[in-house]
Every structure is written in C-alpha cells, then in structure tokens.
Amino acid sequence: MADGPTINTIAERAGVSIASVSRVLNGLPTRQETVRKVMAAADELGYVRNAVARSLKSRRTHQVAFAMADVGNPAYLAMLRQIQPVLKAAGYRLVLHSTDAVVEDEIAVLHSLGERYVDGLIMVPLRVTEAHLRMLATARAPVVIIGSVPDGTRVDNVRADSRTGVRLALDHLHALGRRRIALVNGPLDTVPGAARGAAYREALGDLDLPYDEDLVRIGDFYRADGARAVAELLAARPDIDALMCANDLIALGALDVLRAAGRRVPEDVAVVGMDDTDLAAASWPSLTSVSLGSAERGKAAAELLLERLQGGESDPRVVTVPPRLAVRASTAGPAYGKYTDGKYTGETHAGGKEGGA
Amino acid sequence: MADGPTINTIAERAGVSIASVSRVLNGLPTRQETVRKVMAAADELGYVRNAVARSLKSRRTHQVAFAMADVGNPAYLAMLRQIQPVLKAAGYRLVLHSTDAVVEDEIAVLHSLGERYVDGLIMVPLRVTEAHLRMLATARAPVVIIGSVPDGTRVDNVRADSRTGVRLALDHLHALGRRRIALVNGPLDTVPGAARGAAYREALGDLDLPYDEDLVRIGDFYRADGARAVAELLAARPDIDALMCANDLIALGALDVLRAAGRRVPEDVAVVGMDDTDLAAASWPSLTSVSLGSAERGKAAAELLLERLQGGESDPRVVTVPPRLAVRASTAGPAYGKYTDGKYTGETHAGGKEGGA
C-alpha cells in the first residue's frame, strides 16, 4: 500500500505546475495540450483526489450524519432508507450514529458537529432535554430534528402526528362497534409514549367513551412487554373488545397472548399496532397499524437539510407528516388471498426487501 | 454560524504559541501554568478539534465504510447492528453505502477508497465479478469482504456456510418424515442463489432422496415471488410435503399460498425459511429458519478490519461462520405460549427492538 499519487506527483510527471494540475482536474479553462498531459499522467498513476485535503480547503465534507437510537428499530430504518438515496443523489455520504437512546450520546453527537467531519445532521431524539436545546442553539452545523421540539426552538423539524394517528385508529375501532378499547403504551417519559397516551385520552373523549385507567397499561416498547401487559389486562378486564398498541412489537405480543387465551382476533378482540412496519404484514392475522409516515419523515428531513446546505438561511421550518391507517386482518377480519388453479392472488403485503448473502 | 475557534485563536487568547496549544490538547508534557491558560481559553471559546485537519495530518480518518446492497434487507441490517457498536467502541465512525446491488456502484465504492475518506471498508457484494477482483487487488485501504471470494484473492473474508445450513434444514425435515421436499430458490446468478441450489441438490443426495427438477422453482427473493412459485408448485406437484425456501420472505409468500390453498402448516406441508430474520418469529405459524449468522458475520468482519487497522500485515484470513437452525412452529408444530391467570409464558420470540417516534 504505497502512498498514493498527489497532484505533486502528477505535476512532476506531466511537467507542469500543481496549479495547472488542479485547474485541469477542476475543469477550469486550460490549454488543450496541458489538459492532455495532465490527464495522461493522472491516468497512468491511477490518481484519485484526496477528499480530506479537499474538505480542509473547501470547508465542506460532503458528509451528513444521521443519529437515532437504534437502526434495528423499523421506524428509524424506514427513515434511513429514504434519507440515504436522497443524500446520495446530492453527492453526500451518510455517517450513521446509534445512540442507544442514551441522552449523553445524543449530546455528544451534537457536540461533535464542532469537529466538522460532517456538513449537517439529521437527528431523532427519543426525549428532548434542556441539554439538547442548549446544544442545538449553538450547533456548529445545520441540524434537522425528526420529532417535536418546543415552539421557538430555532431548528428545522419534521413531526409525526400521533394525535391524529391514534384518532384514526380509535375512529376505525369505534366504527366497527368496539367500545371497550384498551391502550398498551410505552414509557410515558418518552416523546412517543407521552404523545400516544394523551392522544388516546383525547380521542376517547371525542367519541364519548369514558376514560378508564384500568384500560391503560404501560410497558416498554417490546414484544415481551406487550405480552405481559395484555396478560394482566385480560385478567383485570376480561370484557375488552379492542386493543390499541403503541407500536407493532407490542401488538405482536398482544396477539401472542390473545391466541394463548383463546380469544379470536378480530372477532373477540380487535388489535391495532403502530408504525406499520414489515412485521405488521408478516404477522398472522396481519396487523392493522397506524403509519406515522416514518419513511416520509426521513425523506422530508433529508430534503430540508439539503436545502439548508445549499445556502438557505431562512427561518426554521416545521413539516408535519400526516398519519395513515393501514387496515388489515386484525381489525377488519380475514382478508385471505385466493388460490385457484396454480395461481395466487393475495392482498398487497408490504413486503420488505431481502436478499440473503 | 461564525467561524469556530482554531488553535490559533486559543494561542492568541492564552498568550502562548500554537505548538503549546497542540501539546496541551494532546496531553504532552507541558508546564502546569501553560496547561491552565490553554484549557481556560479553549473552554471559554468552546473549542473543538477539527477532525478534517487532524485527518489530513495524521492520515487517518477514524471512519470505516460499510457497503451492501440495501439496508432494508434484514440480513444486512443484522450485520450493521453488530458492526456499528464494534467500530464505535474502537473510536471509528461508520459511513454507510447502499449499492442497490448494482455492480458499478460497488466498484465505485472500491474506487472511492482512493479518496481516503475512510480508513477501511467492509463490503457485502451480491456477486463477485472480475472487476471486483481487480479493484480489490489494488484497493487503497484494507477491505473485508463478507461473502465468498475465489481462493487466492488477497482479501480478508468472512463466509457463511449455506451448504451446511441447507443440510441442517433438510436433515430436520427428513427426520420429521418428509420425503418430497421442494426448493424455492432465488436467482441462480447471485452468490446465495447458486450456493443454496447446489447445497439442496447435494443434501438430497446424501439423504438418498431423488433430485427432481419439478420440485425446484426460481424466483426473486421477495414475498410475491415466493407466493407465485409455490402456487405453481402446488399445481404441478400437489404431493409435496415440505418446502425449503431460500429466504424468509419467500417463505412468507409460501405460507400465504398454503393457507389460501387450505394446506395445513406443518401437518400437510412443513416450511423452512432462511436468514432467521425478525419476520420469522413474527409470522404465524412462526417460521423455522436457517440462520446463516448474519450478526456474527458482521461482528467478525468488523473485528478483522480493526485488527488490520491496528497494523496487522498478516496474510488474508478467512473466517467461516457456522449456520444454526431455529426451529419453530412451521415444521415442529404449534408451540403456543400459555396464558393462565393473567400471566403469559411464551416461546422465546426473537423480538427486534422498536421504539416509534
């Protein structure tokens, strides 16, 4: 791994100055003869421009960071999958940060913007603390936050609307005749947990249904937590006829328990998940789920950031992505595909991509 | 966003030379008094070291690239989730490249190593072409390939063992008394497709089962392709009693069709998937699946690369990760969790993490 050639090497070889080499490489007006000599030398040497040196000089890295708690989380993954191509098309590389939902890690990422190894940052904080706000105020590069920040924070920000999302779900359940609708929520000190809890209560009110504390359970955002919560719920309130789950994993846990308890889904208990991940289509019965538009939020965030990077000095913008309800078998009853005669016509499963390697 | 402070700014403010500032910042022996002055100045100015300038000088970026076809693919995602923390712990940032399985993109990534924006690369090529080998031979930074490269290629490489993996599955099915085991494969011009096809044929031979072309179907690696293939298969060979699917998505498609056709799983037809993704545990019946150790391969690759980066100049190494069969309901019959008295005791579902935001 010998040292690669630099413009100096080329200059020598071509018998011109480094300035000329640089000009040719950047397509600035140069005599044809010189162009030829430089290109020839560059070719023979297998020259490739040093990105680090260019960055130092130009003060642009052509890199953007994306920071979220955990790539394994389908919601973040959906964002990532949209962010990546948008950035790539604009000539930016993507630096990935997993913060494991540790506040200090998020702060560290914000702080590290000062190192200038990226031109901008897209961040999805699980909670927004005072420390976040302080760092954001003095951030050394443009930042787009996916999630809600307090009004007045001078940061571009892309929001979900879980309030409307939860309402879509409850309206749907109500329209199906369900009246005892429980909520299986995540921790209340997370942004999504708090928002979904509040939205549930509000939507119930609008539907003239009573708010009953017994019908609300809190656990973590995992399948086992969902199972545990629903098991307790069934014991305490055997009469529930619908479950609103704060995410798809919780809903899968709910399905596990309902099956084990001999309750039919959706006949006895209808189940709604949230985030509309690939798991929703994969489960059986397939899961009705509220999509909060993770993919769209990722795309919007990337676009906002690119505008900033291309010089926009406007006021902070807020984009809100509308939710959507993906209705499947867990509320609407079996929607089996049909098999006849060697042909299968199925429901449209959101089918994630997969190769195997 | 005023220009951030540099060591010059600090030097002025502290009334010392930039060399002293640099020394203090790097913890080199310095008089206490000077240390104090420099630290104070740095603090007041909110100084952060410029990573780009450091890289230019040190010739190390502390960045590593990970290139694969598509993050949405659970197998790659599993790798990524292992790679990230290993690199992070070692002080490296992760640059993500999605190549969409386009060979030119992969070559471009290899080429871009010359730009020296990363210290090394982990790559998962879907196919390994001549062009790959040429680029690998002259790569300007250490590369670890996940997947198989021709013997003699001078590159560290981490392999799966799909041959043994397929054999595990077929042995399992055979032990369950299945004798007409079909294969639903992906494209034969991909590395995994070719390997799985060959392994199937070989394993059948070892089990003294006849190889029957009618029992082999080729489609793409997606759910709809799996459904289509299995629909045809059922029409052509209604007597099959087991399906070996080249990945989990194909297997989900198979389940769709079997359900629609009124075949019970596993009583009438047993189904095995491959890659053991989260979808396998989420589906119903839950899916027996061959794990090719994506996570382990990712981890191994990251560790190999780190060793290289820490100066290892040894010969190329080959690591092979053994497969594992995750047995679930789609072959072994229902393994329902139990619900009694407000408590749920379930099977251990591989539950991916999920937050929602």
Add this chain to the structure above:
DNA sequence: TTGTAGGCGTTATCAA
C-alpha cells in the same frame, strides 16, 4: 518547557 517552521494535499489568488 516553549516557539518557529514545515508539511499533510488541495484550492485559489496574483503576477508574469
């Protein structure tokens, strides 16, 4: 212990 100066690989200015 400290400061001066050169260099990492580019880009860009300014004369020639």
Add this chain to the structure above:
DNA sequence: TTGATAACGCCTACAA
C-alpha cells in the same frame, strides 16, 4: 494560459 505562493487547521521536528 501558467506558475509561485499562500492559505485551510493541525501536528511535530528541531532549535532555543
């Protein structure tokens, strides 16, 4: 049209 030269921000001999 070209070449010498000065940055970009940092590190590090080497000399003081």
